[in-house]
Amino acid sequence: MTDSTVRIDITDLPAVVQQFLTALDTRDTSAVAGILTPQASLTDEGHTHTGVPSITDWIANAASEFTYTTTPVAAERTSTNQFTLIQHLEGDFPGGSADLNYRFTLEGALISSLVIAP
Template sequence: MYDNQPRTVRPDTLPEVIARYLTAHRAHDTAAAVAAFTHDATVIDDGNIYEGTEAIGKWLDRSATEFTYTIHLTGAQQTDPARYIATHHLEGDFPGGTIDLRYQFTLRDGLIERLVIDP
């Protein structure tokens, strides 16, 4: 059924762990956000790689305080049973002021194993 071509899904049908992470991230709740990841998870954001929950927690803390911004989920796709893309629109005091970012999630055992964030 899947051929690695993303298919659009309703944002409210994203897996619970992704919804939980996104809610915690928006609320700057680092502990709850980190709890959504596997212990050996990887996050790639802005050309940087964060491996393991300790590094991911530090990244979340930094990203929560570096800039002030609003974030809105604008779309969702599923690539295969374990891979989802959540597209967000951000507006804030970061360079450029607005950006659309794709949060590409890979799940394993009900948790986030990998997150890649890119435009």
């Protein structure tokens, strides 16, 4: 944690972050499209997807060949518009489990950036 990082309760994450996570779990691309800035970016596994169409395509296809569950572990506010959620994944993907950081940057009530990384 940096000096400006504050641990928060997972339920205290902004509503738009919680909406994104729900939409990701259900692969609801319409819901995701409504909570992104037009030029939003999402980086996962070293690949960056920019713009709503590219991100919704990623949502529709991300890890579709695997079955997994996610468990929120911790949340942090790293600045007034940046939040990190640490999630534990378990499933039939290579390695079987992983802890991932979901680093969100907000612009108003929308998501402008998300980086998913270990």
